[in-house]
Amino acid sequence: MNFRSLITTPDKLCGTVADALLVVVATDPDRQALDASLQAVLSEAINSGDLALKAGRTLYVHRPVGMKAARLVFSVAADDGAKAFKVALVAGLAQLKSLGVKHLAVAASAALEEAHAEALVAAVTDAVYVYRHTKPSAAAAPVLDRVTLLTDKASAQAVQRGLKRGEAITAGVTLARECANRPANHYTPSNLAAEAKRLGKAYGFKVEVLDRKDCEKLGMGSFLAVAQGSDEPLKFIVMRHEGAAKASPPVVLVGKGITFDTGGISIKPAGDMDEMKFDMGGAASVLGTFRALGELRPKLNVIGIIPSCENMPSGRAVKPGDVVTSMSGQTIEVLNTDAEGRLILCDALTYAERFKPAVVVDVATLTGACVIALGHHRSGLFSADDALAEALLAAGGAALDPAWRMPLDDEYEEALKSNFADMGNVGGRAGGAITAAMFLKKFTAKFRWAHLDIAGTAWKSGAAKGATGRPVGLLTHFILARAR
Ligand code: BES
Numbered sequence: 001m002n003f004r005s006l007i008t009t010p011d012k013l014c015g016t017v018a019d020a021l022l023v024v025v026a027t028d029p030d031r032q033a034l035d036a037s038l039q040a041v042l043s044e045a046i047n048s049g050d051l052a053l054k055a056g057r058t059l060y061v062h063r064p065v066g067m068k069a070a071r072l073v074f075s076v077a078a079d080d081g082a083k084a085f086k087v088a089l090v091a092g093l094a095q096l097k098s099l100g101v102k103h104l105a106v107a108a109s110a111a112l113e114e115a116h117a118e119a120l121v122a123a124v125t126d127a128v129y130v131y132r133h134t135k136p137s138a139a140a141a142p143v144l145d146r147v148t149l150l151t152d153k154a155s156a157q158a159v160q161r162g163l164k165r166g167e168a169i170t171a172g173v174t175l176a177r178e179c180a181n182r183p184a185n186h187y188t189p190s191n192l193a194a195e196a197k198r199l200g201k202a203y204g205f206k207v208e209v210l211d212r213k214d215c216e217k218l219g220m221g222s223f224l225a226v227a228q229g230s231d232e233p234l235k236f237i238v239m240r241h242e243g244a245a246k247a248s249p250p251v252v253l254v255g256k257g258i259t260f261d262t263g264g265i266s267i268k269p270a271g272d273m274d275e276m277k278f279d280m281g282g283a284a285s286v287l288g289t290f291r292a293l294g295e296l297r298p299k300l301n302v303i304g305i306i307p308s309c310e311n312m313p314s315g316r317a318v319k320p321g322d323v324v325t326s327m328s329g330q331t332i333e334v335l336n337t338d339a340e341g342r343l344i345l346c347d348a349l350t351y352a353e354r355f356k357p358a359v360v361v362d363v364a365t366l367t368g369a370c371v372i373a374l375g376h377h378r379s380g381l382f383s384a385d386d387a388l389a390e391a392l393l394a395a396g397g398a399a400l401d402p403a404w405r406m407p408l409d410d411e412y413e414e415a416l417k418s419n420f421a422d423m424g425n426v427g428g429r430a431g432g433a434i435t436a437a438m439f440l441k442k443f444t445a446k447f448r449w450a451h452l453d454i455a456g457t458a459w460k461s462g463a464a465k466g467a468t469g470r471p472v473g474l475l476t477h478f479i480l481a482r483a484r
């Protein structure tokens with residue numbers, strides 16, 4: 001996809017050369033920045049009752065009179081912000097979906113900022129993504145391959161920056177979606193490791209992949225306990241973007257890489273278990289973020305850590321009540337083998353200590369409880385560090401990839417007490433997303449830390465089942481803001 005910006009003025013819109021012109025209009029009839037021909041079409045549509053100036057409404061016009069473009073779509077935005085712009089674009093793009101539009105031009109009545117341009121790239125890239133790896137017969141992708149964002153002179157530079165940033169982020173989002181969408185028999189820990197190596201080659205990241213023996217030497221008893229039930233070899237992936245001096249403390253991203261979560265001996269019910277192929281969504285988002293970093297090359301150090309294995313029941317699998325010793329030395333009673341994410345993350349967090357991180361952010365499809373708490377719109381954010389939490393929330397807002405802060409009071413720790421180990425790996429059902437975060441917190445004493453529970457946001461269920469690529473946008477914005 002080729003994204004461009006073009007400086008123009010409202011009076012020239014009718015002369016726009018493209019296969020379709022998508023105009024995002026305001027709800028206020030007096031605030032449309034259109035030329036006379038377009039204004040005539042809009043006024044007539046409003047007067048005839050074909051288009052109400054209400055957010056979400058769209059109108060398709062074929063061969064509009066007085067215009068160069070053969071197709072015109074009006075889409076009404078709730079306000080002038082980037083979020084409303086994106087919502088309107090998604091609705092407008094849906095109107096054009098099965099048409100032969102190769103070159104799309106987009107105009108808006110709102111003043112464009114960087115975020116609008118970024119939102120355009122996200123909306124278009126999402127509209128044309130088709131999963132084909134195991135379904136080559138999938139419907140042909142839209143023929144759309146060129147998008148021009150029309151802007152006034154004042155916004156041109158910001159629009160240009162937004163397009164560039166948007167292209168880098170969406171390349172990461174698309175990579176994350178593709179990795180996560182692939183079924184577990186097509187995407188194992190070894191495939192994740194190979195993907196990391198590929199990125200390393202393409203963008204100059206150092207990539208190291210530890211195997212079982214290495215993890216044994218490091219004393220990762222908790223990670224190893226989860227991996228031991230599967231015949232698929234575990235991988236512990238470490239990748240580095242070196243954008244600043246060696247001594248500059250890195251941002252460390254840790255992604256949960258369970259390529260399939262059966263629950264283990266505490267096996268999950270059969271319904272919807274297929275969706276546990278998405279349980280490496282955290283890992284996919286770390287890879288996707290590195291893909292974006294590869295393009296944007298921010299001047300700071302970033303390390304990605306991905307502990308990856310399957311969670312399977314077998315004659316060798318870890319059993320409820322087993323006590324394992326984590327890399328930190330703390331012992332853990334595995335009360336539920338389905339709470340495996342925290343068991344692999346805790347050793348990855350301890351491993352992160354060696355990098356003397358500026359901050360550590362882990363990303364995990366960690367708990368069903370987080371889905372109950374926040375649904376599918378906002379990711380759960382946990383951090384005892386107010387400044388770090390604020391920065392991550394702000395990054396989520398800027399990227400239209402929002403999170404919501406959840407509590408971490410000491411009182412929640414009570415639930416993890418065990419008579420047989422330093423801690424159990426589960427609390428009760430109540431506050432399950434929080435007790436999971438409290439478990440992780442026990443391994444983060446040596447650095448500033450935040451945790452993102454993306455169980456509700458990493459993929460969609462139902463007819464549109466598929467990975468979202470979240471929170472690549474949030475993570476990339478967070479890193480870019482730190483590099484400024
Ligand atoms: N990968 C799951 C979390 C999950 C479940 C994400 C459903 C999205 C939808 C995780 O490993 C898990 O099984 N968590 C358990 C924890 C429980 C045993 C304390 C859960 O949420 O049920």
Ligand code: MN
Nearest residue numbers: 261338339340
């Ligand atoms: Mn599980």
Ligand code: ZN
Nearest residue numbers: 258261279341
């Ligand atoms: Zn899991």
